[in-house]
Amino acid sequence: MESRAGVSKQDIREQIWDYMESQNLADFPRPVHHRIPNFKGASRAAEHFPRLQAFKMATTIKVNPDAPQKNARFFILDSKKTLLVPTPRLRTGLFNRITPPAGATKDILRKCATSQGVKNYSTPVGLDARVLVDLVVVGSVAVSEKGWRIGKGEGYADLEYAMMMSMGAVSQATPVVTIVHDCQVVDIPEALLEDHDLTVDYILTPTRVITTGCERPKPRGITWSKISYEMMGKIPILRSLRSREQQAGKDVTLQDEHRHLLETHSPQTAPLGAVRRPWHPAPRESGSMQGEEVPSDTVYIGNLPWDTRVSELKRALRELGAAPLRLIWQGPRHRAFLHYPDSASAQQAVSCLQGLCLGTNTLKVALARQQQRANDLEGGRARTLHPDPYSTI
DSSP states (O other): OOOOTTOOHHHHHHHHHHHHHHTTOBOSSOOOTTSOOOBTTHHHHHTTGGGSHHHHHOSEEEEOOSGGGHHHHHHHHHTTOEEEEEOGGGSSOSEEEEOOOTTOOHHHHHHHTSHHHHHHTEEEEOGGGOOOOSEEEEOOSEEOTTSOEEOSSSOHHHHHHHHHHHHTSOOTTSOEEEEOOGGGBOOOOGGGOOTTOOOOSEEEOSSOEEEOOOOSOOOOSOOGGGOOHHHHHHOHHHHHHHHHHHHTTOOOOOTTHHHHHHHHHSOOOOOTTOOOOOOOOOOOOTTOOTTSOOOTTEEEEEOOOTTOOHHHHHHHHHHTTOOOSEEEEEGGGTEEEEEOSSHHHHHHHHHHHTTOEETTEEOEEEEHHHHHHHHHHHHSOGGGGSOOGGGBO
16 A cells, blocks of 8 residues: 655555545454554464564563554463553553463463453553563554554654663664554655654564564654653653653753743732632541541552652542542652442452552552551551541542
8 A cells, every 4th residue: 555645644644544444454443543453364463473583582572552462462471471561541650561360271361462451460560670671562553664653643652662762671672563454554755754753673464574674763762852741741650750861961851841931930910800718628527537547448558659640640540440439638648548438349449459650659558457557566656647638539
């Protein structure tokens, strides 16, 4: 399939999406627009993957969580290699390690390789884990035989690779593979490529294995001038990486930093006629837990990074299916309390949240009552554990 001359990246994306829909080349989910297409023949294309020498030599492989790479994830697990999958939209960290149950059959491994299996059998990997990735598999909307790649337009694959480079998890020599339909292999004008765009070394289709021999450098790290304050707010791990690189003396000026500084430091004046109302906190309830044992339906979350926002924690809880009835936020004390309908729900949440990472920190998760008793043993500091009734969210 040939791309038209004088086109943009988005033109090429639309061309591929329209063609795959019109020719009925896509599987669920449909329509394929704004997605990495799950194409018919994806499992056949993935069969080339374990035959690559790069696969045979690798021990740790990172694969994107999209549907067309499901069989690639299965082959990694079946070969007893370490499978890493990015966290959804990088909200709670960079990687999850997929750990199948002991003695897993091939059927169970296939379930582990699905999107639901990735959620059920994943363990977060923190920044300090010093992971070394031997091979990377990414999805694509379009790719050229020269190894030039176009994703769905959100930039996550490029950013994931740049972040791995910043962490030292990959190098310029780390091979990158993509798995696509034959119609997704098109000519891409070099003028469309930017320094932060990820290139690929191998293209697997249902009918071909293409070794691109691409010599264009891969991203050498995070291009901070392409990162906005809004993106920093959505991806906590970026803030941790930026802090590290800033301490190392690198230029970490953001895309909109100057405008942000102007807005932050400019005087904010209230509209004419506006009245500032004094804030009066509600009186402390007589039924508060001060001086009492914490209820068994309460979960303690500790070791929260200093710059974590409550919205980030709430989002992570929702994604893990552990949203509480009520959340009490004590960010300045690096902790929060979660209230559930009953003690069984609280215990289930504790099990579900083990290993949860925000930024560079692995959070401490326990029943609040158990944490209170642990504090008692450490020197009678249980009183400081009680939730503050003013900070309910």
